[in-house]
Amino acid sequence: MLDNINILWLAPLLNIQLIVDGILIGAIFALAAYGLALVWGVMNVKNLAQGEFVIMGGYIAWFGSTQGLHPILSMPIAIVIMFAYGWVIYRVIISRVVAKDMFISLLATFGLAIVMQQALNLMFGPEVQVADSGLSVRSYFGGSVTIADIRVVSFLLCCALATAVVLFMKKSRMGQAIRATAQDARAAKVMGIDTEQVYAFTYALNSAICGAAGVLVSMIWVIQPFYGLAHSIRSFVIVVAAGIGNLPGVIVSALGLGALEQYGGFVLGAEFQQATVVGLLLVVLVYRQIQMRKKRQAVV
Amino acid sequence: MSLRTTLLSTLAIGVAAFGLSAATPASAMVDGDTIVLGSAISFTGKYSTNGIHAKNGYNIAVKRVNEMGGVKVGGKSYKLKIIYYDDESTPARTAQLLERLIKQDGVKYMLGPYSSATTLAAAPITEKYKIPMIEAEGASRALFTKGYRYLFAVLSTAEQYLSATVSLAADIGAKTGKKPGDITIAMAFENDAFSLDVREGVLDEVKKLGLKVVIDDKLPRDLSDMSATLTKVRALKPDVLLISGHSKGAVTAGRQIQEMKIDTPIIAMTHCEAAKVVDKYGPSADGFLCPTQWSETLSSTGKYFGSAGDFDRDFKAAYEGYDKSVPYQSAQAAAAVLVWKEAFERAQDFDTEKVRDAIAATDMQTFYGAIRFSEAGNNIAKPFFLRQIQKGEYHVVAPLSYAVKPIDYPRKPN
């Protein structure tokens, strides 16, 4: 461990590699986490199938690439398919758990996650797959930092998507309705907003965002039907750390998590890369609890 | 009151009883003219890619044996049949399913699961019931140090996977005038029974030859990113990079080695064929060294599939998706079925003890290579091979007596 820190000290350029890698991948985490924050904030559903949506988006891109479609071009297709899919899932399952105990939504989406994993497994087989973007890799600083073009492209796409979603939330009627519902569902209903419609749209939007993230994951990392859980956990860590309804917070913690994972993998060893995520979750929760305890005492 | 009582007790007990009685009734080990083999293998979960390779291997051999007249015992011809269960890549499930195969389905002859971890869970059960098991996919030496009497493996043990690469590096180093202590090695091995034993084998070899390990990372179960490890590789510029993490390890490493322009002169990884790295990465996979239990270019032949090349051809014709190469996982699975067939015929009996002794006495030539078991149950008659991907094709480069091409050194990725 100390050796690894020593390497970083001796070759400071590696820090750039780790941070850039982390931030570029963190942007994808941010997309999925933002989707989670949306459904959590608006309809109080904790979607444990978040990672499976991501993986499903990845499979759409991969399938497209086997049919000769460039994975980046399959992004709009993935968004449309995933939006429709999310809508259906909302109608069939989620609409019946929205008003219920929060734990019910966790469990229902967990069941959904299992079914999706297996459906993907039955459809595409269990092999680890990659979609090839065909873009080149650039070297910087005499080859000690390499950045694949696809990572940069995906980062830009993430930014574009996020901007589009934010603008949509601010400007469009539906976006405003969503925000109104998030603030007070009852009041929104009284004001004539069809909250059922809003919920369906929100869930479908989340699914579409995850699908887009999945397309990028398939071009940067690898996908496999059972890899969803890690993405779900990341989304939860990010949202819990940032707090619900805190978009800048989500972005900052997602990018931070991306970089931290890289450092965790580098300094502690790759086996701790994912343990870093979980460990971070616990740290965040304990920290929040200490805060809360102080608050409770202050009230007393 | 009485209604409620009836309803609830029906639920609590009736349902249980129904479920139990509804499950398959115990069938005989030999059912009419069929010999029933059993296997719990991974159709889902982290080992599923290779679980399915292995299952295809079992099936093609069963089909071939049946087509060639089946198993002849006592003047009668029997067909082979396999009962499969899905162990979901979890050892706990393997243990449960073996109990089920033995107790409920009445299976007396077992084929192994995929991976060392699940085989480690299976062996105590077959041992407990004294059921012989011929396994083809569990290579960890931990399987053969426990004194198991009913466990036989047609493959070579795990420590041989990457140790040949280490000695190869030492040879090359000696030629180029490098001191052994200056030859550096980077390792990234998955944290599971198989890869850890591969790692032990590498460490033994490294110690023997006096080389130096500079990176020793373990990979997690849900591996999808190893760029942090590769960043270290780039910083320390080792002479050898060794990777073992079943198919996902090979896929992830292949992608990120390309993406990060890792130019280590010797890169070796397990499961290249199973992960189809050539299909996925084309020229950038050139130069990878891939340890293999079997190669279709070998001269070994047997009476069921003909030569290794014949098996390769037939297998490609029988199953989709194996255009570039047939993984050795399938070949050795097929070999395990052949060992069963011969053992039955030599025993001329279905008694598990007699069949077990017949298996122990196996000494046969197959397309997969020679098969002869040591006291501990592992196959000691077969060498281990190292292949290199050269221009998209796998060529044996070590051991030298089997080599068809010289090794490309240093690796030149396009």
Add this chain to the structure above:
Amino acid sequence: MKSLDNKLMLGLLAFGIFGPVLFPDYTFQIALMWIMVLFAQTWDSMGGQMGYNSLGNIFFFGCGMYICTVTQVGLFYDVGDYTSATGSNVTFSDSQYFIGLGVGILAAGVGASVLAACLGWTVFGLRGPYFAIGTLGIALSAGELFGTWDWVGGGSGVAIPVYPGEADHKSMFFYTLCFLAAASTFLFYRWLFSTRFGLAVNAIRDDEGKADAMGLHTLRHKTVAWCFSAFFLGISGALFGNLTGFVEPLEVAFPTATFGIFMVAMSLLGGSGTFWGPVVGAIMFHVIKEATWTYFLGWQWVALGVIIIINVVYFQQGVVGWMQEKWPEKFGIEVDSSMSMEDEAKEAAQ
């Protein structure tokens, strides 16, 4: 109500004793069923009765398994030696085996409770989803950490000493232990929830703030309830490890995404918060699971996921809760004296 209780208990007792005699080939599966019953009950004592929905109770199961294994080996040999891949061939004499197992099981229970007490301080400040996610995090990270701990075998796991005797004796021996564990869990909770402690726990579920204000020491009650649940889970882990014969961190000891979720699903299937719910749910779930594994090979997980979804979406009150809701008057008319309990159960199911 009393007689119903008794009849059900008698029925289960009869099945527990005669089950393996009638279906000797299914001993292993029936033993697993009792472990499932234990899972559901310990989970429901927290989730259903106290309102703290933990997703990480599997942590205690895994810790119990490791504690028991280490005790079984460590009493007589060096654990580090035993677990190394190339380790020597060691044997355990009969007395060594049984002493090790006995001490190991006890240590597993006690050790898991101690861990629960330590953790309680950290996690009981979390409420609602944060508690669920926090406990899930504990279980996940425990799996990862045990995987990097070479002394207990790391990722390659450790084989448990082999039972010195006939195969069928082993099955019956562990069957008996599993049944006893499930039965004592059942009887213990039956007693516990008839005491003041049960009321206090229910009060925490209904309104923790008010319970606190009434002078109830909520943190202490929560921690003690968790320790109880951990004690039995630790024992079940020790037994399951020995049943399987092989302990490995991610899939056997800390199977968060399977057993860890099953315990929740089973409670909900039967009716969370009702006393019989978890028991009925666990039995049904186990039977369905085993049946799908036989008949829907390759689709078993789809079936399981669909069951969970249908269960929580359309059938939230669970079997027992649903029956109480569906035929209240039928039950009500006949079971006059038990009205108060009925209401309580209904309330819990909602």
